[in-house]
Amino acid sequence: xxxxxxxxxxxxxxxxxxxxxxxxxxxxxxxxxxxxxxxxxxxxxxxxxxxxxxxxxxxxxxxxxxxxxxxxxxxxxxxxxxxxxxxxxxxxxxxxxxxxxxxxxxxxxxxxxxxxxxxxxxxxxxxxxxxxxxxxxxxxxxxxxxxxxxxxxxxxxxxxxxxxxxxxxxxxxxxxxxxxxxxxxxxxxxxxxxxxxxxxxxxxxxxxxxxxxxxxxxxxxxxxxxxxxxxxxxxxxxxxxxxxxxxxxxxxxxxxxxxxxxxxxxxxxxxxxxxxxxxxxxxxxxxxxxxxxxxxxxxxxxxxxxxxxxxxxxxxxxxxxxxxxxxxxxxxxxxxxxxxxxxxxxxxxxxxxxxxxxxxxxxxxxxxxxxxxxxxxxxxxxxxxxxxxxxxxxxxxxxxxxxxxxxxxxxxxxxxxxxxxxxxxxxxxxxxxx
Amino acid sequence: xxxxxxxxxxxxxxxxxxxxxxxxxxxxxxxxxxxxxxxxxxxxxxxxxxxxxxxxxxxxxxxxxxxxxxxxxxxxxxxxxxxxxxxxxxxxxxxxxxxxxxxxxxxxxxxxxxxxxxxxxxxxxxxxxxxxxxxxxxxxxxxxxxxxxxxxxxxxxxxxxxxxxxxxxxxxxxxxxxxxxxxxxxxxxxxxxxxxxxxxxxxxxxxxxxxxxxxxxxxxxxxxxxxxxxxxxxxxxxxxxxxxxxxxxxxxxxxxxxxxxxxxxxxxxxxxxxxxxxxxxxxxxxxxxxxxxxxxxxxxxxxxxxxxxxxxxxxxxxxxxxxxxxxxxxxxxxxxxxxxxxxxxxxxxxxxxxxxxxxxxxxxxxxxxxxxxxxxxxxxxxxxxxxxxxxxxxxxxxxxxxxxxxxxxxxxxxxxxxxxxxxxxxxxxxxxxxxxxxxxxxxx
Numbered sequence: 001x002x003x004x005x006x007x008x009x010x011x012x013x014x015x016x017x018x019x020x021x022x023x024x025x026x027x028x029x030x031x032x033x034x035x036x037x038x039x040x041x042x043x044x045x046x047x048x049x050x051x052x053x054x055x056x057x058x059x060x061x062x063x064x065x066x067x068x069x070x071x072x073x074x075x076x077x078x079x080x081x082x083x084x085x086x087x088x089x090x091x092x093x094x095x096x097x098x099x100x101x102x103x104x105x106x107x108x109x110x111x112x113x114x115x116x117x118x119x120x121x122x123x124x125x126x127x128x129x130x131x132x133x134x135x136x137x138x139x140x141x142x143x144x145x146x147x148x149x150x151x152x153x154x155x156x157x158x159x160x161x162x163x164x165x166x167x168x169x170x171x172x173x174x175x176x177x178x179x180x181x182x183x184x185x186x187x188x189x190x191x192x193x194x195x196x197x198x199x200x201x202x203x204x205x206x207x208x209x210x211x212x213x214x215x216x217x218x219x220x221x222x223x224x225x226x227x228x229x230x231x232x233x234x235x236x237x238x239x240x241x242x243x244x245x246x247x248x249x250x251x252x253x254x255x256x257x258x259x260x261x262x263x264x265x266x267x268x269x270x271x272x273x274x275x276x277x278x279x280x281x282x283x284x285x286x287x288x289x290x291x292x293x294x295x296x297x298x299x300x301x302x303x304x305x306x307x308x309x310x311x312x313x314x315x316x317x318x319x320x321x322x323x324x325x326x327x328x329x330x331x332x333x334x335x336x337x338x339x340x341x342x343x344x345x346x347x348x349x350x351x352x353x354x355x356x357x358x359x360x361x362x363x364x365x366x367x368x369x370x371x372x373x374x375x376x377x378x379x380x381x382x383x384x385x386x387x388x389x390x391x392x393x394x395x396x397x398x399x400x401x402x403x404x405x406x407x408x409x410x411x412x413x414x415x416x417x418x419x420x421x422x423x424x425x426x427x428x429x430x431x432x433x434x
Numbered sequence: 435x436x437x438x439x440x441x442x443x444x445x446x447x448x449x450x451x452x453x454x455x456x457x458x459x460x461x462x463x464x465x466x467x468x469x470x471x472x473x474x475x476x477x478x479x480x481x482x483x484x485x486x487x488x489x490x491x492x493x494x495x496x497x498x499x500x501x502x503x504x505x506x507x508x509x510x511x512x513x514x515x516x517x518x519x520x521x522x523x524x525x526x527x528x529x530x531x532x533x534x535x536x537x538x539x540x541x542x543x544x545x546x547x548x549x550x551x552x553x554x555x556x557x558x559x560x561x562x563x564x565x566x567x568x569x570x571x572x573x574x575x576x577x578x579x580x581x582x583x584x585x586x587x588x589x590x591x592x593x594x595x596x597x598x599x600x601x602x603x604x605x606x607x608x609x610x611x612x613x614x615x616x617x618x619x620x621x622x623x624x625x626x627x628x629x630x631x632x633x634x635x636x637x638x639x640x641x642x643x644x645x646x647x648x649x650x651x652x653x654x655x656x657x658x659x660x661x662x663x664x665x666x667x668x669x670x671x672x673x674x675x676x677x678x679x680x681x682x683x684x685x686x687x688x689x690x691x692x693x694x695x696x697x698x699x700x701x702x703x704x705x706x707x708x709x710x711x712x713x714x715x716x717x718x719x720x721x722x723x724x725x726x727x728x729x730x731x732x733x734x735x736x737x738x739x740x741x742x743x744x745x746x747x748x749x750x751x752x753x754x755x756x757x758x759x760x761x762x763x764x765x766x767x768x769x770x771x772x773x774x775x776x777x778x779x780x781x782x783x784x785x786x787x788x789x790x791x792x793x794x795x796x797x798x799x800x801x802x803x804x805x806x807x808x809x810x811x812x813x814x815x816x817x818x819x820x821x822x823x824x825x826x827x828x829x830x831x832x833x834x835x836x837x838x839x840x841x842x843x844x845x846x847x848x849x850x851x852x853x854x855x856x857x858x859x860x861x862x863x864x865x866x867x868x869x870x871x872x873x874x875x876x877x878x
Binding site: 068069070348349350351352354355367371391392 | 475479484539
C-alpha cells in the first residue's frame with residue numbers, strides 16, 4: 001500500500017486529506033472524531049478577535065442543489081466564523097494538537113484589517129502549538145460587509161499587507177486562503193506571495209443564491225422572509241476550483257507557490273486531480289458534511305490503490321504532473337482528429353446521443369428503424385457531447401484518426417504534424433511558419 | 435371462526451376476515467412521494483422512447499416521468515390521461531412487464547426497468563385524489579352517438595366523444611359500468627372500489643348518459659340505434675365462454691372462471707364466498723391466473739392451473755406465472771382435461787398429458803387425477819350477441835385501423851373487435867381512436 005504521508009510547508013500529515021475550515025472543524029469534539037476517522041489534518045474553523053463572538057442567524061444556514069436521487073451537488077451557507085469565544089477555541093486547539101501530534105492542525109483567522117488586531121491574536125494562536133495559520137480572505141457573506149473575508153481577498157494590496165503582518169508576528173507557516181469571487185485569481189495569488197505567504201489555499205466559497213422559495217418569493221435559505229447570497233461549495237464548484245488551482249500552478253510568477261486545494265473533493269479521484277494540477281494537498285468540507293467523517297476512508301484507500309497501480313510511492317511523485325499539459329486554447333493541436341465510436345454491445349438504445357447530436361450539435365449520428373445508433377464519420381466533429389450524455393460509461397468513445405488516414409468530414413489526409421491556431425491561415429494575426 | 439384450508443368440499447370462511455382482507459390488498463402498493471421521486475430519477479428521457487412505442491395508447495412516458503421528477507405529478511397525470519383516459523386503471527392492470535417496462539432501456543442495461551406502471555399510478559392517483567377532472571367539453575355539435583358496452587373501450591370512446599362536444603348515451607347489459615375493470619380482473623389489482631371510482635371520475639366530463647340493463651339483441655337493435663343516433667360504437671366484449679369438451683363438464687362445481695371472478699369482485703364480504711379445498715383452473719391466460727390466485731387467497735388448500743401447452747406458450751406473462759407460484763398455486767403444463775369425475779358434483783379431474791406436434795396439441799394417453807371440488811374454465815372467451823349485419827374476421831367484429839365496421843356509421847373496439855391484444859389498454863386505445871374517427875366523420 002502506497003505511503004500517503006504528505007509534507008506540506010514542512011507540516012507532516014499521514015495523508016493529504018485535511019478538513020477545511022468550516023463547521024466540521026468548529027469544535028474539539030468534531031475534530032477528535034475526524035482524527036479518529038483518519039483525516040490527515042484540519043484547518044480549525046476561523047477564529048475572530050477576542051471579545052464577544054459573532055452571532056449566527058437562528059434560522060436555516062444552508063441551501064443546496066441536487067442531482068438524481070437527491071444526491072447533493074452544491075451546498076451554500078450563510079454561516080459566519082466561529083461563534084464561540086476565542087479562549088475556548090484556543091484551549092481546545094491546544095488540547096487536540098497535544099493529543100494528535102502526527103496530524104496537521106492549522107488555525108484559520110479572520111480579524112479586522114488592522115495591524116493591531118493581527119498582532120494581538122497571532123501570539124495566542126502560536127501558543128497553542130498548532131502547525132500553521134490560514135488567513136481567511138474568502139468568506140463572501142456577512143463578514144465581508146464588515147470589511148473582512150472576501151472584502152480583503154478582493155484587494156491584492158490588502159492581501160499583501162495582512163500577509164506581511166502575519167509573517168511579522170507569527171513564526172510558523174502562513175497559508176493565504178483565496179476567494180474565487182474575483183476576475184483573475186493570479187492577482188491575489190501574486191499578492192499573497194509578495195507578502196511572504198508560504199502557500200495559498202483555494203477556493204473559498206462562491207457568491208451564490210441556490211434557490212428561491214416561490215411561495216415566500218425569497219432566496220433560500222430564507223430567514224424571516226428574506227434571504228441573502230451565501231457561499232457555494234461542493235461537487236458543483238470543483239471545475240471552477242481546479243481551473244483556479246491550475247492557473248496559479250502554471251503562472252510563471254506563482255508556479256512555485258505551494259497550493260492547498262479546496263472545492264468539491266468527494267472521492268480519492270477528485271483529490272488526485274487537484275494534486276496533478278499542482279496542489280500539495282486537499283481540503284474537504286462538503287463531502288464530510290454530506291456523508292460524515294468516514295468518507296475519508298474511501299479517499300485513503302482509493303488514492304493508495306491508484307498510486308500502487310501507477311507505481312507512485314509518494315504523493316510527491318505525481319503532484320503537479322498535469323501542470324505542463326494545461327495550456328491555452330491557441331496551442332491545442334488542430335491536426336488532432338478524432339471520431340466518436342459507439343460500442344453496440346454496450347449500447348442500450350436510449351437515443352440520448354442522437355437527440356443531443358441531432359438537435360443541438362452536428363447531425364452526426366444515424367438512427368435506424370430498429371434503434372441502432374451509429375456515428376456518421378463524415379459529419380462528426382468529435383465534440384464529445386454524445387460521450388457526455390450517454391448514460392453508460394465507456395459505451396461511446398473518442399477514437400483518434402491516425403495520421404495518413406482520410407478525415408471523412410473534410411476529405412483531407414490527417415497530418416502527423418502539430419499545428420495550432422497561432423499559425424492557422426484563418427488567423428488574421430497568424431505568424432507564418434518558418 | 436375460520437373453517438381452515440383442510441375443511442372438505444366447498445366452504446366459505448376458510449380464512450379469518452382479517453387474513454382475507456390482507457390477502458386481497460393492493461398487489462403493488464402505491465408509491466409515496468419519496469418512492470416516486472427515486473423511481474422517476476431512474477428515467478433516462480430516451481429519444482423516441484421505446485416504452486412509449488410499446489404502449490398501445492402511446493402515452494408520452496418520458497414526459498410524464500419528467501413532470502414527476504420536476505414536482506408536478508398533476509401535469510404528469512394530464513400527459514397520461516390525454517392519451518389514455520383510463521390511465522389509472524391501466525397503471526394497475528397493464529402487463530407492463532410485456533409492454534412499456536419490457537421495452538425500457540434500463541431493462542436492457544440492468545435487468546431492472548423504470549417502474550413505469552407504478553409511476554403512472556402515482557401521477558393519476560395524485561390527480562384523482564384532488565377530485566379534479568382536467569377536461570371540459572367543446573361546444574355542442576348537436577350530434578348523438580350511442581356506445582354499446584361500458585367497458586374500457588366504450589368508456590374511452592364515450593369520454594373522447596363527449597369532450598369533442600357530442601352527446602353520448604352508453605348502454606350496458608349490466609347494472610354497473612366498467613366492464614372487465616369492474617367484473618373481470620383480480621380484486622387485488624383494483625382495490626378500494628377503484629374501477630367504480632374511476633368511472634365516476636370519468637363521467638365528470640358531462641354529456642354522457644348511462645343507460646344500464648340494456649342488452650343488444652334483446653333491449654336494443656343495431657337498426658334502432660342507427661336510426662336514433664348519428665353514429666354507433668360497439669364495445670360489447672366477449673360474452674361467450676369456450677367449453678371444455680370434457681366428460682362431466684356439467685357437474686356442480688364446474689364453472690366459468692369469469693363468473694367466479696365477477697362474483698368475487700361484486701361480493702360484499704369475501705369471507706362469505708365459498709371456495710373448494712381443491713381447485714383446478716383450466717387455461718393459461720390472465721383469467722386463469724386471476725381465478726387461481728384468488729382461490730388461493732380465499733383459503734383453498736390446493737390450487738392448480740392446468741395448461742395444455744408449455745410454459746413459453748402460456749398467455750399469462752412470466753410475472754403473472756411467478757405471482758401465481760408465489761401464492762402457492764401449482765402450475766401444470768402439457769395437460770388437458772379428459773373428464774371430471776364425481777357423483778353429480780365434481781370430486782376429481784382427470785387430466786391427460788399432451789405433446790405438441792406441428793403446433794397441434796395431442797394427448798399422450800397417460801392421465802393423472804387431481805382432487806377437485808371446483809373446476810374453473812378459463813380457456814378463452816368468444817364473441818356472443820353481436821348484430822348479424824356486421825361482418826366478422828377471426829371470430830370478431832371486423833374493423834379497420836380506426837374501428838370502422840362493415841356497416842356504415844357503426845364502429846367497434848375492445849375485445850369484440852378484430853386486431854390488437856385483448857388488454858384494457860388496447861381497448862382504451864381502440865375506443866379513443868374510433869371516437870376520433872367518428873368525430874371526423876360526423877364533422878366532415
